[in-house]
Amino acid sequence: MATGSKKIMAGLTGGAGSGKSTAAKYFRELGARVIDADRMGHAMLKPGSPCHRQVIKAFGPSIVTGNRINRKLLGKIVFGSKRELEKLNRIVHPYILTNIKNKIEKIKNGGFKGLLIIDAALIVPWGLQKKLDLLIVVDSPVKNRLERLAAKGIPLSQARRIMAFQLPDSKLKREADIIVANDGSLSGLKKKVKMVHDYLLSQS
Secondary structure, eight states, X not given: OOOOSSEEXXXXXXXXXXXXXXXXXXXXXXXXXXXXXXXXXXXXXXXXXXXXXXXXXXXXXXXXXXXXXXXXXXXXXXXXXXXXXXXXXXXXXXXXXXHHHHHHHHHHHTTOOEEEEEEOTTHHHHTGGGGXXXXXXXXXXXXXXXXXXXXXXXXXXXXXXXXXXXXXXXXXHHHOSEEEEOOSOHHHHHHHHHHHHHHHHHTO
C-alpha cells in the first residue's frame, strides 16, 4: 500500500448495526492503522482490568459467570435503562478515552505516516472529532441495522432500545466530513471504503 507523506487521523463512527466495524475491518485490510474502541471496552470488562471490580460492585454479582462479567447479562441491564447505561459509561469511558489518547500519542511519536482510523461509536458524544482531522460516518437504513443486530442474536426490542439510547443519525451526519452509505452489499461497502481510503491518501 502506498502511504501518504503525512499522518491523517480520521474518526469512524455510526449507530448500532450500521456496519461501522465492518468498514473498520476493510480500512485495516487496505493498510490503515485502526484503534478499536469497542475492543478496548470489552477488554475493560475482563478480570484484572481497572474496571472489572468497579463494574461488579456497581451492578452486583448476578452479572458474573465464573469469574468473568457476562456481557449479555450486563447488556440486558444497561440497555433496559438509560440510567444504568450512564452508570456503566461513567466507569468505563474515562479508561477508554485515556487508552485512545495514549495510543494516538504512541503512534504520533513513532513517526507513523498514512491513515489512522479511530473506530468508536461514541466519538461525537465524547467530542473527540474536534481533535481529529476528519470524521467518517457509516450510515445505514434502520431496517438493515435491525437485521444485522438480529443476526448477532440481539432481540428486536433490545436492538430498538440500543438505537434509541444512541445519538440520532441526523446529529452524527451533521458532524460528518464524509458519509459512507451502507445500504447495499458487503462488496459495495468494501468498494466505498476503498474509495474513501484512496481519496484521503491522495490528499496527504
